[in-house]
Amino acid sequence: MSPLDDLSPIAACCPALTARADIEPYARDWSGRYAHPPHAVLRPGSTAEVAAALRACAAAGFAVVPAGGRTGLCGGAVPRADGPPAVVLSLERMNRIRAVDARDFTITVDAGCTVRAVQEAAAAVDRLFPLSFGAEGTAQIGGALSTNAGGIRTIRWGNARDLVLGLEVVLPDGRVLDDLRRVRKDNTGYALRHLFIGAEGTLGVITGAALKLAPALRARETAFLAVPSPAAALALLDRLASNGAELIGFELIGRWPLELVRRHAPRARLPFALESPWYVLLELGTAAAADLRTPLEAALAAAIEAGEAGEAVIAESEEQRAALWYLREIMPECNRAEAPSVSADTSVPVSAVPAFLAEVEAALAARWPEGKLIAVGHAGDGNVHIALQAPRGTPREAWHRNAEAIEDMVNRIAVAHGGSFSAEHGIGQSKRHAMAALRDPVALDLMRTIKAALDPRGLMNPGKMLP
């Protein structure tokens, strides 16, 4: 019997797509680097349907590739050509907000809700769901949890992991782990939720989550400033953090990506000429009706006095604030409009950011002098994204022949500084070789032990994450 003959019991579990044209969008993610069509796309509408689908796939020997908004950058939600025949399990129809409790600062949602839908449901009851990143309008919360997404607010509220109180998970054999707890303190055995968060669907399928909320922000101040160096930016960060400034974002931006914004984003308005090698976009925010402006101005004045900052603007209106954040948000598109680039996803301890950047810049320039360094990211938590961009006109395929070598160079420098080669995008397919090369062998062995114990047949998202 061919794999396709086995499809009928699986497709009977829940609505399914099997026509080639319908399946095509599920063959790839935003990276554009991986593409392979599944045998079918299952679209369950309930936890019970997910459970039935996983039981049927286990019985038929099909691999299950869970997929959310497919905004991943590492091929984690894309089927592979090798291994068992695969179906994509799309959570898109499971998009209910199950409950919002303002008094408890919690929200309980289906895994297929977009991150933005969760933000909006929280805002409707004067609460903030702090997880925020570029793809939030499309990315689904199940995927964001399965990759332990980061983003611009990590400096204040942590990663996706830190926002989870409880999970509902369908296990590889179709059993349902109902661990949707909403308590802040719970020590009843191993912290099972933390196994599935960041596991990229290799241990089961997250179908629901109970999440923490914060009070809605009542005061916000946003500043954009030129800084002479990463070290100066971090001195400013230290000045703010040590004095209890209500930092909710701290982005470090190199000149080149801003130059690309100037070139390719006609709507962008740069507040001043790009004469400095580095820039900082920072934001303070609090739920109190507090004056954040005075302490921000004082901190910036002190920073300018100390030579840590040059020109600086503070947004005077919501419109100006949006315009400043637009500079940051439009960057990936402008980078792509200019020329192909190869990106890493590194983090280092915050104090190591300047040395890390200096070493990366020197090493990349020595080997690929024609490349342009794009450095931009969440410096407040040590997560600066490095990309090396080809000269204009270079074909993507040609530049991407350097991909593994570029990534490896950047990753090794990060790891030498006590850092990580996967800060917030996950491993998927693209960083499995880095896992093999750079992760501690004892840690890898433990991960394989866990995988074998929970998914002994190896049908959950095979060929992802673990090398």
Added chain:
Amino acid sequence: MSPLDDLSPIAACCPALTARADIEPYARDWSGRYAHPPHAVLRPGSTAEVAAALRACAAAGFAVVPAGGRTGLCGGAVPRADGPPAVVLSLERMNRIRAVDARDFTITVDAGCTVRAVQEAAAAVDRLFPLSFGAEGTAQIGGALSTNAGGIRTIRWGNARDLVLGLEVVLPDGRVLDDLRRVRKDNTGYALRHLFIGAEGTLGVITGAALKLAPALRARETAFLAVPSPAAALALLDRLASNGAELIGFELIGRWPLELVRRHAPRARLPFALESPWYVLLELGTAAAADLRTPLEAALAAAIEAGEAGEAVIAESEEQRAALWYLREIMPECNRAEAPSVSADTSVPVSAVPAFLAEVEAALAARWPEGKLIAVGHAGDGNVHIALQAPRGTPREAWHRNAEAIEDMVNRIAVAHGGSFSAEHGIGQSKRHAMAALRDPVALDLMRTIKAALDPRGLMNPGKMLP
């Protein structure tokens, strides 16, 4: 060969105690409820010695009971009479602060450092290690992580788990997992550290930890007030939290435990007569040089106006602040001085605290009308400790014959409200029956799968946590 003949290769790994008098203190914890002497006490001074000890114990078939300050209340660090012969592995000699990095807001420590030693090392560089609870002067950080300790600051900085960036763990076979990372963002595979945090030594021995620090507090305000009911207390909490008050503690206290403080703590000074059924001790704190007094006074005035609070005092000096906290800290001793009691360790969603307390009070009074309800705890995160106290003069043994029935009654009410029967003390030996009775069977099965995969011979702290 008897077990004692096997001791020599184990005792050769590291300094060991084998004389009966030396071993005796390691036979019990603070609960006083469990006591059983180990065959020996191993006192390794390094991670390598811990690894050698675990290899030797595995070879000889000895169970390993890791122990820190032995301030646990559930018998987790006490050997058992059943099962394989056991040694206690005490981390007390591993008490080095390995590194403090103020700029990165991190500290890296040996597992045997006391919680207070970590606090003090942080304070020395103008930083705060926020974990704080009654036993902090004796409890060791390895034990605090192994039980995922909570305490009075959870409302602001989370549980012990939330303060961990990386861990060093010796596995049951003696291999060392070196995962002492200090980065804020890291998605390189399964979050192994979260398996060992809260695992009560059943999967391996935590030997080191990289922990998060916060900026030192520059402003603090502490208030003590009478409230008419738990619902009124939570209305005040909501008023403060929704408006971004910098809450770092929110304790709800029943009248009876305060009455016992009045009786048994001559040094205690109650700020006013105990005419209200409930009281709140709350604290605001921030690293900013901010005025917290004005917003606190405004919030208290609004709460009094709304009938949520009656008499209230705000500490006017460090001495007064200490005197207010003394009322809370001396409570366990005063309770013990009065009469024996049976305690639970429950948490519920914050909004469920009033209904939970009302049901508990009614149910306990109906069955044990002679008992006195002690309700005191961290209401800001839904964690109110319930104890039922015997009439004065009742022998401990007599009252503790009710222990399982009292705990079971309180635990079931908590679970019915979506709560937990083990909020911050762990499971140890005392709550294994609750695990069996009240925890989801799928969750229990997953935990057993993980235990069998990581500790296939079952030598790590057997008879603890898992039922």
